[in-house]
Amino acid sequence: MTALADAPEAATDMGEIPSFEVTMRLERYDPDVENPQARWEEFTLTMHGTDRVLDALHKIKWDQDGSLAFRRSCAHGICGSDAMRINGKNRLACKTLLKDLDTSKPITVEPIKGLPVKKDLIVDMEPFFASYREVMPFLITTGNQPSAERLQSAEQRARFDDTTKCILCAACTTSCPVFWTDGQYFGPAAIVNAHRFIFDSRDEGGTQRLQILNDKEGVWRCRTTFNCSEACPRGIEVTKAIAEVKRAIVTRTF
Amino acid sequence: MQTHTYDVVIVGAGGAGMRAALESSGRARTAVVSKLYPTRSHTGAAQGGMCAALANVEEDNWEWHTFDTVKGGDYLVDQDAAEVMAKEAIDAVLDLERMGLPFNRTPEGKIDQRRFGGHTRNHGEAPVRRSCYAADRTGHMILQTLYQQCVKQDVEFFNEFYVFDVILTGDPATDDDVRAAGVVAYELATGEIHVIRAKSIVFATGGAGKVYKTTSNAHTLTGDGMAVAYRRGIPLEDMEFFQFHPTGLAGLGILLSEAARGEGAILRNAAGERFMERYAPTIKDLAPRDIVARSMANEVREGRGAGPNKDYVLLDLTHLEPAHIDAKLPDITEFARTYLGVEPYTEPVPVYPTAHYAMGGIPTNITTQVLRNNTDVVPGLFAAGEVACVSVHGSNRLGTNSLLDINVFGKRAGIAAAEYAATAELVELPEAPQADIEAELVRIRAGAGTENVAAIRKALQESMDLNAQVFRTEDSLIQALKDITALRDRYGRVGVSDRGTSYNTELVEAIELGFLIDLAEVVVVGALARKESRGGHFREDFPDRDDAEFMLHTMAYPTQPGDGVADSTVRLDYKPVVVTRYQPMERKY
Ligand SMILES: Cc1cc2nc3c(=O)[nH]c(=O)nc-3n(C[C@H](O)[C@H](O)[C@H](O)COP(=O)(O)OP(=O)(O)OC[C@H]3O[C@@H](n4cnc5c(N)ncnc54)[C@H](O)[C@@H]3O)c2cc1C
Numbered sequence: 024m025t026a027l028a029d030a031p032e033a034a035t036d037m038g039e040i041p042s043f044e045v046t047m048r049l050e051r052y053d054p055d056v057e058n059p060q061a062r063w064e065e066f067t068l069t070m071h072g073t074d075r076v077l078d079a080l081h082k083i084k085w086d087q088d089g090s091l092a093f094r095r096s097c098a099h100g101i102c103g104s105d106a107m108r109i110n111g112k113n114r115l116a117c118k119t120l121l122k123d124l125d126t127s128k129p130i131t132v133e134p135i136k137g138l139p140v141k142k143d144l145i146v147d148m149e150p151f152f153a154s155y156r157e158v159m160p161f162l163i164t165t166g167n168q169p170s171a172e173r174l175q176s177a178e179q180r181a182r183f184d185d186t187t188k189c190i191l192c193a194a195c196t197t198s199c200p201v202f203w204t205d206g207q208y209f210g211p212a213a214i215v216n217a218h219r220f221i222f223d224s225r226d227e228g229g230t231q232r233l234q235i236l237n238d239k240e241g242v243w244r245c246r247t248t249f250n251c252s253e254a255c256p257r258g259i260e261v262t263k264a265i266a267e268v269k270r271a272i273v274t275r276t277f
Numbered sequence: 278m279q280t281h282t283y284d285v286v287i288v289g290a291g292g293a294g295m296r297a298a299l300e301s302s303g304r305a306r307t308a309v310v311s312k313l314y315p316t317r318s319h320t321g322a323a324q325g326g327m328c329a330a331l332a333n334v335e336e337d338n339w340e341w342h343t344f345d346t347v348k349g350g351d352y353l354v355d356q357d358a359a360e361v362m363a364k365e366a367i368d369a370v371l372d373l374e375r376m377g378l379p380f381n382r383t384p385e386g387k388i389d390q391r392r393f394g395g396h397t398r399n400h401g402e403a404p405v406r407r408s409c410y411a412a413d414r415t416g417h418m419i420l421q422t423l424y425q426q427c428v429k430q431d432v433e434f435f436n437e438f439y440v441f442d443v444i445l446t447g448d449p450a451t452d453d454d455v456r457a458a459g460v461v462a463y464e465l466a467t468g469e470i471h472v473i474r475a476k477s478i479v480f481a482t483g484g485a486g487k488v489y490k491t492t493s494n495a496h497t498l499t500g501d502g503m504a505v506a507y508r509r510g511i512p513l514e515d516m517e518f519f520q521f522h523p524t525g526l527a528g529l530g531i532l533l534s535e536a537a538r539g540e541g542a543i544l545r546n547a548a549g550e551r552f553m554e555r556y557a558p559t560i561k562d563l564a565p566r567d568i569v570a571r572s573m574a575n576e577v578r579e580g581r582g583a584g585p586n587k588d589y590v591l592l593d594l595t596h597l598e599p600a601h602i603d604a605k606l607p608d609i610t611e612f613a614r615t616y617l618g619v620e621p622y623t624e625p626v627p628v629y630p631t632a633h634y635a636m637g638g639i640p641t642n643i644t645t646q647v648l649r650n651n652t653d654v655v656p657g658l659f660a661a662g663e664v665a666c667v668s669v670h671g672s673n674r675l676g677t678n679s680l681l682d683i684n685v686f687g688k689r690a691g692i693a694a695a696e697y698a699a700t701a702e703l704v705e706l707p708e709a710p711q712a713d714i715e716a717e718l719v720r721i722r723a724g725a726g727t728e729n730v731a732a733i734r735k736a737l738q739e740s741m742d743l744n745a746q747v748f749r750t751e752d753s754l755i756q757a758l759k760d761i762t763a764l765r766d767r768y769g770r771v772g773v774s775d776r777g778t779s780y781n782t783e784l785v786e787a788i789e790l791g792f793l794i795d796l797a798e799v800v801v802v803g804a805l806a807r808k809e810s811r812g813g814h815f816r817e818d819f820p821d822r823d824d825a826e827f828m829l830h831t832m833a834y835p836t837q838p839g840d841g842v843a844d845s846t847v848r849l850d851y852k853p854v855v856v857t858r859y860q861p862m863e864r865k866y
Pocket residue numbers: 288289290291292293294310311312313314315318319320321322323324325326327415416438439440441481482483484493494495498501502532534633634661662663664676677678679680681683
């Protein structure tokens with residue numbers, strides 16, 4: 024029958040959700056007008072306690088100005104579409120709750136920096152994906168495929184777990200001052216994805232990848248400013264991953 | 278306008294599309310056209326796992342898996358297809374491992390497996406460990422791994438290209454020689470139209486969850502592939518069967534995987550009662566989703582819901598070790614913290630059913646060829662993944678069977694499309710194949726329409742949540758149909774404020790809304806005509822399964838307004854279910 028005895032305290036009381044006014048200050052850019060130029064525009068909205076920055080952007084787009092352009096898909100932090108600069112910091116709009124920001128002042132939202140702006144909050148992602156592709160982000164093996172799975176211990180699996188979480192949102196790379204001044208730098212995200220394979224016990228392409236990353240536009244450009252780790256919405260220790268790759272290049276152990 | 282020519286064009290770059298591309302790109306000139314960057318696809322949201330009878334941790338075999346799939350689907354599953362899927366599951370998982378997917382491991386270093394709803398040993402005796410997983414990010418790992426392999430194979434992508442039409446040489450209803458000639462795509466960056474000719478076309482555009490308001494699906498899951506095919510006269514199969522996943526975060530719909538219950542979490546009502554013991558005494562919280570979702574909705578309806586409005590129930594993980602939660606369920610517990618401010622270590626999480634999965638879709642045979650009626654295929658046209666209906670899920674999909682479906686049938690589609698392209702000639706394009714969609718785009722972008730896209734969509738989704746969700750009745754469905762008809766009329770006067778050509782996301786939302794309206798109508802009309810309850814479709818006025826009348830697949834065809842069922846634009850027909858080993862039995866758990 025019912026298991027009343029081992030039941031926890033019933034019902035967390037979430038109560039009424041409070042509403043509040045917030046001003047969103049957005050950087051706009053329309054490529055279709057003559058002499059396109061970036062400009063600021065403000066929108067004032069009534070929002071609720073559980074709303075995220077993405078909800079505010081949708082409210083603007085759906086009720087006030089349909090031309091506002093931004094990318095989004097999953098709306099819960101797993102597709103990597105909506106990295107943007109919110110109050111000067113790179114975050115995912117869908118994972119940033121308004122109540123966690125200071126709503127007494129306008130909330131500024133700009134496109135991520137260092138990639139060409141195409142329209143409003145949309146940037147050209149091609150250079151970002153090009154760097155990713157350069158590090159050979161795929162399992163490299165030699166010899167025959169095993170007939171069943173390759174064995175891997177839980178410890179070996181744990182060695183690269185952190186960097187498997189990457190959703191290629193570019194929050195890290197576009198928070199990096201080195202990347203802002205030198206668009207050729209691979210950037211943290213590409214290094215994170217190289218790390219994911221270098222430290223995978225099944226992979227045999229580590230040496231090749233380390234050679235690529237030893238390049239002048241590779242890991243050595245990193246100046247350990249930690250912006251990337253702070254920016255990562257998946258909580259990946261990006262700076263640590265880069266440090267491990269640097270160490271592997273020097274010691275050739277991984 | 279630009280024209281491109283390929284052997285194979287794959288529409289969609291989620292799990293099904295990329296799995297197909299990996300097969301086809303090595304065999305034929307292949308392009309993948311996707312409205313999202315591949316890694317943004319919603320396959321990445323899948324959490325719990327992908328099942329296969331590997332028997333890595335306990336005895337299991339593909340025949341048990343087939344049985345569970347058939348029973349879980351309330352006997353509307355085509356049993357030949359389920360058998361193919363369960364058999365090929367084992368290679369599908371091993372393929373992914375060899376591609377580098379970082380599965381969780383057993384102490385011996387093999388792929389670990391865990392329990393999931395409806396998967397049992399020996400025909401329902403007890404839950405079995407069949408789901409292969411990578412923490413609670415299995416879909417993320419599948420999507421990333423497939424994309425990595427696509428990078429390796431240098432697969433050609435058209436990213437942020439929206440396919441809005443499929444080019445057929447005739448009317449599938451009447452023309453026995455009808456062939457697929459290509460697709461028409463809209464380039465988001467520039468607003469330019471592209472006609473992409475190909476010998477083989479594979480639709481892999483995923484689901485249609487945005488028909489509903491409360492859903493685990495992405496904003497972009499608007500059923501484009503289904504609607505595009507349907508508008509050209511291809512039927513849609515079993516669309517009234519929509520899966521409502523029991524555990525969406527209350528009020529938000531964000532999913533908390535069934536893996537939580539697989540790892541031991543328990544559903545409780547406001548009084549703290551483990552209410553699933555009353556509804557499914559044997560497997561309790563791990564009963565199939567339709568049963569759990571209805572049980573939850575029933576608890577709320579009968580006043581046993583939790584919270585200030587008594588409108589949700591609670592998912593209790595507090596008896597699990599925090600370390601265990603962190604190792605097995607890290608992402609979903611973070612969702613609870615981020616979006617509801619609830620700490621799952623110590624507090625139960627408010628949950629309520631959320632629209633999750635379209636069991637129906639474009640009908641195909643087991644080689645993924647698209648059917649234009651009960652028996653005939655359209656040569657050169659293929660579909661796989663959530664957009665398709667093979668049908669391996671029948672009236673209710675088991676958890677972990679979709680990641681499996683996209684891999685098994687995605688692979689089959691890639692091979693079949695490339696093989697067909699190797700033997701077929703390119704088909705002549707009809708005159709101005711882009712004309713229809715171009716006219717529609719111009720009407721919306723440059724016309725005088727004043728109806729707002731978001732307002733119509735909101736009204737549609739709210740009506741569907743209210744009238745065509747977990748519980749349905751004749752009255753509620755007729756109300757939904759009325760609402761849809763009125764909204765379709767308003768859609769005829771829709772306009773946008775963005776008149777530009779670059780990244781006009783408002784314009785694409787308007788087109789997507791048109792797809793949603795068509796699909797909502799098909800869902801409702803199918804549900805209205807199905808006067809029984811089966812799997813995900815529950816009619817309060819007909820609470821029992823009726824095998825004599827309804828052990829049939831629904832086939833919905835477009836027709837002239839007013840000519841369809843209940844004055845709709847949908848005509849219905851039915852298709853027999855393929856039964857091989859298992860005679861229908863009552864579904865008890
Ligand atoms: C939150 C969540 C958790 C889930 N967990 C599990 C699980 O644990 N196990 C399981 O088996 N299943 C699970 N599922 C179900 C499963 O993830 C999906 O059914 C499956 O991933 C669908 O894959 P797909 O390739 O068919 O579609 P998707 O991955 O959705 O891909 C669709 C693709 O089509 C493209 N596209 C769409 N429309 C167009 C257009 N008009 N033009 C061009 N391209 C277009 C998109 O860009 C995208 O690339 C889950 C689903 C959700 C929502």
